[in-house]
Each structure stands twice: as C-alpha cells, then as structure tokens.
Amino acid sequence: MPSWCTKMKKVARKQVLLQGNEACAEGALMAGCRFYAGYPITPATEIMEIMARKLPEAGGVFIQMEDEIASLGAAIGASLAGSKSMTATSGPGFSLMQEHIGFACMAEVPCVIVDVMRGGPSSGLPTQPSQSDVMQARWGTHGDHPIIALAPSSVYDFFELTVQAFNLSERYRTPVILLVDEVVAHMREGVVLPTRDNLEIEERPRPTVPPEWYIPYADPGTGVPTMPAFGDGYRYHVTGLYHDVRGYPTVRTDEVEPLIHRLFTKISKDFDRLQWFDAYETDDARVTIIAYGCVARAALRAVQQAREKGLKVGLVNLKILWPFMRRTIVEVLENSAKVLVPELNIGQISREVKRVNQSRCEVATLNKVDGTPIKPAEILQTLEEIYP
Amino acid sequence: MREPTHLVHKYLRSSKRFPHIWCSGCGIGIFMQALIRVIDREGYGKDDIVLISGIGCSGRLPVYVDFNTLHTTHGRALTFATGIKLANPRLKVITVMGDGDAVAIGGNHFIHAARRNVEITSFILNNNVYGMTGGQTSPTTPYGAITTSSPYGNLEPDFDICRLAEAAGAVFVARSTVYHTRLLERLIGQALQKKGFAMVEVVSHCVIHAGHFLKLKSPVEMMKWQKDNSVTVEKAKQLSDAELEGKLVIGVLADRERPNYHEQYHRLHGEKSKA
Numbered sequence: 001m002p003s004w005c006t007k008m009k010k011v012a013r014k015q016v017l018l019q020g021n022e023a024c025a026e027g028a029l030m031a032g033c034r035f036y037a038g039y040p041i042t043p044a045t046e047i048m049e050i051m052a053r054k055l056p057e058a059g060g061v062f063i064q065m066e067d068e069i070a071s072l073g074a075a076i077g078a079s080l081a082g083s084k085s086m087t088a089t090s091g092p093g094f095s096l097m098q099e100h101i102g103f104a105c106m107a108e109v110p111c112v113i114v115d116v117m118r119g120g121p122s123s124g125l126p127t128q129p130s131q132s133d134v135m136q137a138r139w140g141t142h143g144d145h146p147i148i149a150l151a152p153s154s155v156y157d158f159f160e161l162t163v164q165a166f167n168l169s170e171r172y173r174t175p176v177i178l179l180v181d182e183v184v185a186h187m188r189e190g191v192v193l194p195t196r197d198n199l200e201i202e203e204r205p206r207p208t209v210p211p212e213w214y215i216p217y218a219d220p221g222t223g224v225p226t227m228p229a230f231g232d233g234y235r236y237h238v239t240g241l242y243h244d245v246r247g248y249p250t251v252r253t254d255e256v257e258p259l260i261h262r263l264f265t266k267i268s269k270d271f272d273r274l275q276w277f278d279a280y281e282t283d284d285a286r287v288t289i290i291a292y293g294c295v296a297r298a299a300l301r302a303v304q305q306a307r308e309k310g311l312k313v314g315l316v317n318l319k320i321l322w323p324f325m326r327r328t329i330v331e332v333l334e335n336s337a338k339v340l341v342p343e344l345n346i347g348q349i350s351r352e353v354k355r356v357n358q359s360r361c362e363v364a365t366l367n368k369v370d371g372t373p374i375k376p377a378e379i380l381q382t383l384e385e386i387y388p
Numbered sequence: 389m390r391e392p393t394h395l396v397h398k399y400l401r402s403s404k405r406f407p408h409i410w411c412s413g414c415g416i417g418i419f420m421q422a423l424i425r426v427i428d429r430e431g432y433g434k435d436d437i438v439l440i441s442g443i444g445c446s447g448r449l450p451v452y453v454d455f456n457t458l459h460t461t462h463g464r465a466l467t468f469a470t471g472i473k474l475a476n477p478r479l480k481v482i483t484v485m486g487d488g489d490a491v492a493i494g495g496n497h498f499i500h501a502a503r504r505n506v507e508i509t510s511f512i513l514n515n516n517v518y519g520m521t522g523g524q525t526s527p528t529t530p531y532g533a534i535t536t537s538s539p540y541g542n543l544e545p546d547f548d549i550c551r552l553a554e555a556a557g558a559v560f561v562a563r564s565t566v567y568h569t570r571l572l573e574r575l576i577g578q579a580l581q582k583k584g585f586a587m588v589e590v591v592s593h594c595v596i597h598a599g600h601f602l603k604l605k606s607p608v609e610m611m612k613w614q615k616d617n618s619v620t621v622e623k624a625k626q627l628s629d630a631e632l633e634g635k636l637v638i639g640v641l642a643d644r645e646r647p648n649y650h651e652q653y654h655r656l657h658g659e660k661s662k663a
Contacts, residue, residue, distance in 0.1 A: 035475055056657040061474045063653075066500040070467040073460070073497075077471025080458065081438075081479065085471070103461055230456040230472060231479050233435045237401075237451050239459035248404055248451055249459075 004276035004319050006160055008194045015192050020158045020185040021046035021088075023193075024114060024178070025054065027162030028086055030196055032203075033112070034060035035078035035085035037071040039093060042126045043182045044116040047088040068093035072100035076109045080238060082229025084166055088114035091124060091133055095140070101175050102141035103240045105263065108173040108217075108225065110204055112165045115177060116185040119344075119371055128371030129182040131293055134348040137177045138322050144260060146267045149177040149322040150276075151292040155189035161319060164276075167202040172267050173224050179321060181344060183294035183373055207234060217259075218245045223266030267323060275328045276319035281307060285314030287387055288336040290329065290353055292318040295342050295374050302379035311387055324352050333360040337388045342366035342374050362386075399424045399434075401454050409448050413607030415566040415592030416513060420449055422569055423482075423511070426576040437480045438472050440465045442489040444520050445594075446513045449484050463494025466501040469508045477650050480580070481507070487514040488526040491547050495527075502556035505584045506649045511576070512549055512587065515594040516602075523597030533601035553587040554642045560586035561642035565614035566593070568638060578640065584648040591636055 018026070025047050028036075036051040048064070055062040061078070065071040068089050075085040089097060094115040104111050117133045119125035133140075137149040148168050152158040161178060169176040207214050207226040216236040217225045228234035237247035242259055244250045267274075278296075281303055282288055291299040296317040306313045316332055318325065333339060333353075339361055341350035350365045357363055364386045368374050400406075410416050427437065437455040441447040443462035450457035456479075460468045465483040473481045490498050490512045501508060517535065518524040524537035527547045534541055553561045560582040564572040572590065579586040593599070593610035604610045614636070621639035624632060 035471065037471060056653075059657065061653065061657075063470065063474060065467065065470070066496055069464060070470075070497055070500070073464045073467025074471035074474070077440075077458075077468035078475035079471075080468070081472045081475035083475040085475075099461055100464070229476070230438050230458075231435060231476050235434060235454055235456050237457045237459070239451070240461060241459065246403055249448075 002276065002278055004160070004164060006163070006194050006199055008198050013192050013195070015190045017188050018155050018191050019046065019188050020152070020155045020180065021116070022050060023155045023159035023191065024088070024162045025050035026193060027159040028112070028166070029054060029058055030199060031163040031166035032084045032201055033086050033166060034058065035075060035083040036060070036062045036087065037065050037074035037078070037085070038087045039065055039068050039071050039089065041090045041093045043118065043185050044088045044090050044114060047114060068096040069099060072097045072111070072113065075111045076100060076104055079109050079111050080230050082232070084110070084170070086112040086114065088116065090116050090118045090126070091120045091136070092122070094133060094136060098140040102143060102145060104175040105141070105145040105147070106240050107238045108227070108263075109175075110169040110173050111175050112162070112169055113175060113177045114180060116180045116182060118182065119369065125371045127182065129294055129373050130344050130369070130371070131179070131181055131295065132345040132348070132369070133179060134321055134345065137179055146174065146264045147177065147322050148172070148174060148267065148320070149179050150319060151179045151321050152184055152319070153293050153296040153317055154184065155187065156191045157319070158184055159191065159193060163199055163201070167200070170202045170204040171224070173204060173227060174267065179293070181293045211235070215245050216247045217243060219262055223262055223269060271323060271327065274320055274323060275325050277325065277328055278317040278319070280315045280317070282314035282316060282332070284312050285335075286337045287311070287313045287340060287383060288332050289313065289315045289340045289342065289379065290318065290332060290349070291315065291342055292321060292349065293344075295344060298374050298376045299342060299379050301376035302383060305376065305380050306383050311383060313383055318349070321349065324356070326356050329353055329356055330360070333357055336361055338362045338364060338386055340364045340366060340379070340382060340386065342379055342382070344368055344374065395424055395428060398428065399453050401452060404452055408452055410445060411596050413595045414445070415515065416445060416449060418566040418569060419511065419513060419572070419590050419592065420452070422572045423576055424453065426573050426580065430577060430580065432480055432580070436478065437482060440469050440472070440481065440483045442485045442494060444486040444489050444518070446484050446486040446489065463489050463492070464497060465489070466494065466497045466508065466510065470501065470504070470506050473506050473508060474650050474653070477654065481509070482580070483508055483510040485510065485512050487512060487516065487528040487549070488518045491549055491552065492527045499552070499556040502553050502558040502585050502587065504649050505557060505559060505646055507583055508585055509579045509582070510585070510587045511590055513590050513592050514549060515592045515598055517594050517598040519594040519597050530601070535597075535601060549589045550587075550641050557585070557646070558587045558642065559584035559644050559646050560640070562640045563589040563591065563636065563638050565591040565618055565636065565638065567611045567614040568618065571638060575640065583651070584646060
C-alpha cells in the first residue's frame, strides 16, 4: 500500500459506480469541505452541480459566482472565516484564478482548487483530455511561490487525493491544486469508498494562546503559523503584501526575505514525506515509464503487454506533480537504462525529469496534443523502439 | 479631546507602526474617523466586524483599525466579503473600496454583489482618480480632465456610482462628501443597519492628483468645492436637470427591502437538513 493511500479497515463495504468528478465531490465532503464557490465550465461542471445539491444537506454553503476570479476570492474569504473551501474549473478559469492563488500563497489561506485540464491555449479543446496545465499550476501566478499539485489517475485516486488535498492545504496553510484530465474526471469506475472514520482528516493549526498574546505570522517552529477564524476573538490583519509577523505591510529587508523563505521551507522541509507514487514492475526495469493521470493507465497496460513480450519495463505513476518529487525521480533515473515520459502536452513533466537527470540516463518522450488520449499500443510501440 | 483620545485608544492598533501612508489633507482619514465613531456609537463588537479593502489608497485603511481586517486584491474585496458573510453570517462585513477599485477593475463584482444582495456594507471612497499610482484617469474622472494617462484630456464620460448601484439592485444607496461629516455619519449608521447590500459613495478629494484638473489647489479649497457643489436629495427634487448639471446629490438615494441571499440560503439549508 503506497504511503499516500488511506489504510482502510477490513470491513465489508459496498462498491459504488462513480464518475471521477462525483468522487471528487464525495472526497471534498468527507474531508470537511463546507464551502464551494464556482463558475460553470466544461469538463469540471459536475463537481459544482454535485456540491450545489449536497452542500446544503451537509450544513455548508454553495454559491455560483460571476467568474472564476470571484469564485476563488469567495473561497478564500470563507476559509478565513473558518470553513474548509474549494472551487473547480478548467484551463481558462484556472488562468483567471491565478491572481488569487498568489494571494492564498502569500496570506497562507488553505483552499483547494480543482483544474480539470483541457487543451489550450485559450478556449482550446473544451471536451478533450489534456495535461497541458502542469506548468500553469506551477508558475501561473506571478512571483516566487511554493505550490502543491496532485494528479489522480483513477476514480478512487480522485476521491483519495481530494481528501489529501484538503489535508495538505490545512497542514501547510497553502492552496493545493488537483490537476485532473478529462478522462479521469468523466469516466466511471466501481469504487469502495472508506467511511469518515477510516480517513485521517487534518485541520489547520489553531492558536492556543489568548488573543492578546497572538502573533499571527510568527513561526511556531513548524514553519506554519497558527490560524484562527475571523470572529474567534483574534483580531488580526491579512494582506497580499509582504508583511511582518503581525501581518502588517513591510518593505524591511530583514522581514521580506525571511517570509518568502519560510513560505518555501514550510513545505520543502517535508519533501521526504511528499513522495507519493504507485510503482509497478520497477525492480528489474531497464526502461521505466514516468507518467500521471490517464496516461499512467495506458502505460500500465503497455507495461503488462511489454512484460508478456519479455521486455523488462516498469511504471512509476506520479501522484504529486508539485513540489516535483526529485528524490523519487532520481532513484528511477539511477536504476533505469532509459526513462520514457509520455504526456498529453508538448513536454512539461519530461522537462522537469530532464532537469534533474544530469546525464544519469536517457530520457525519451512521447507527446500527444491532438485532443485524444495516448493509447497503450502507442506507448508499447515507443517502448519497443527505445528498448536497449 | 476626550472622545477622540478614547476612540484612538479603543480602535487604532497600538502594535501598528504609524504614521499612516496617506498624504496630508487626504479625505480618507475623515471617513475612517466617521466609521469608527458610528461603530462605537452603535455598539458593534470589534470581534464581530470584518473590514475588507481592495487595492489603492483606500486599501490601506483596514490595517490601522483593530477589527478582523483583510486587504485583498485590486477590485475584488466584495468577492472575499461574500465568502466571509456566507461562511459566518454572524459577522458584520464591511468593505472599503476606491473608485477605480470598485467600478473599473471590480465593476463586475460590484454589480453582481448588488444584484445578489448578500448583506455587505460597502463604502466607495471616490476621489475621481487613481491616487496611489500617480494620478491616472479613473471611471469617475470628469470628461475632459487632464491626468497622467489622459494628457490631452479624458475622452470618457464618468460613471455615476450611485445610479449604477441602484440599477444593479443595491437595497441602500447613498452619497455624502467628506465635508458633510454629520450626514456621512448618519448614512454610515443607516447602511450598517441594512440587512442587504448597502453602498455609500463617499466623495473625497485627492489634493495631490485630482486638485489640478478641478482647478483647486488645497484640501481646504477642495472641501469648499464639495460644500458648494452638493445639493441634498430633497432640494434636488425641486431643481431641473440643467440646474443639477455638475452637482453632487447627497443623502439617501435608494432605500428598499428585498430578501437577502444568505438568509434565503440558510432558510433553504434548514429545510434541507430537516428533510
């Protein structure tokens, strides 16, 4: 069982047929999401529709906003008022959200953003699968900032990683992005969902000192300051400007630099914990495929077929795209003669793989940007061509 | 002097490094003082108030006062305010925006917040110019005005913020200038009591960047201009359109009842949880 997966108690539970987007909504509700603000966009709309139906029953709030900028603004506001909150969109809306992703990074407000990717740029390919927002997730908002992005490759993954997205967001007080492709968002699979008791649900660190002692952005040693809700009696200031430990705007060099470093290190100190992947047949693999999302599904089939033909190939299915899992990838690069990175974009994760490669091995790519998924046969063919 | 001293100690943050960033003679301080007086008089609890701003000179207001304060992005204060009010309806949510902030970059959020009618009390400090960035044309800069971004004269007609708010559905719409402080305080009090989206346009002055195109040289002259160019709603009813040309109509311009969003939502939510 991989480290990122929920360890379920052995109790007989019913299998249910769920769509990826439905699983996401179920995961959000189970993680404690009680606020959703969104704007309709294909292929993410189902998440919004389900939340509109289910949040009132759960005692939460749903609102359809006037655009995606407003959606994330409202989600951040709700989070500051103490609610776990989320929004979901696709590429064009994700572009609009970048302004507030930066705000959430800077002001350290937990929130979850689902981007069901479509081919871009611009309106692009609204109903076709794509993985072309990987770099937008990393660097879409301006300025140096840390980011966490997760990539599910099955309906169950989408459920599980949505729960984990909330956990990471609360733990590190940072926006967390779920990068999903249309295949995973729209396909239906039989899944057995854990109960709430089986899940570890994390909450943001709350202040334990009385309000008069509270210093909102002081580092308690974990890198993550404690966070009260507006109305709790801890009156403090929140801004997107560089701020001192009290939250007040500053341009002092001895306050600016420690802040940006803390924003990075609060996550980077845990890099070892943030190595989430599924590995198949990697022990003796001469060629290892590094894939994520729906491409990892095709890659798994291709690995099985290649093994039948006697080729020693394996697969590493990435669950975290950002921060880039350097440790895991370096291990793969060191233990393989060749690495293949198939992606539904022009080469976004392969670029990162090459960056950390440092001539350890040969990195091959397989890129498809015509709006159709990569087929197992295409990966198998490439494997046969590059097999040493 | 007892009252101001008492209010300063009670409402300004002792931990914040003063002085404030506003220029001498700026009108924002007059508004801030009026807001604090009304909040004190009406007895709102400091823990229950969330004061939210966008970007610009007005955006810096919340940091000085001892409430839950939030300095958001340019034009988007109302989106954060919407999320806060819906997540915790017990909170008194107040936004402070500038003219460029609220009706240029934030124009879409503004009309939809008014239409949606979430209970947010919003104040738009209208100084007819982008002050912080150095005096560029805003949507309320007069036609023909010479600014740093319209060096040959502004070709755009200006927005009437109150008419915009009224047309978009705000349940309370009012205007005052910072000269008319007693009226301003009365309007702030009425707006805070309104159970829906309330908007007060606070006509202010930027002596540094707007004085020159209004041909006014000092804060005193600018405030005299506010006095001389304002007519009350009552008096305006007796004047013709031609006589009202270039005048500021001050007072309550709209005050009506309409169900607000969050009360309807939470009523629905109550029914849903029983079902």
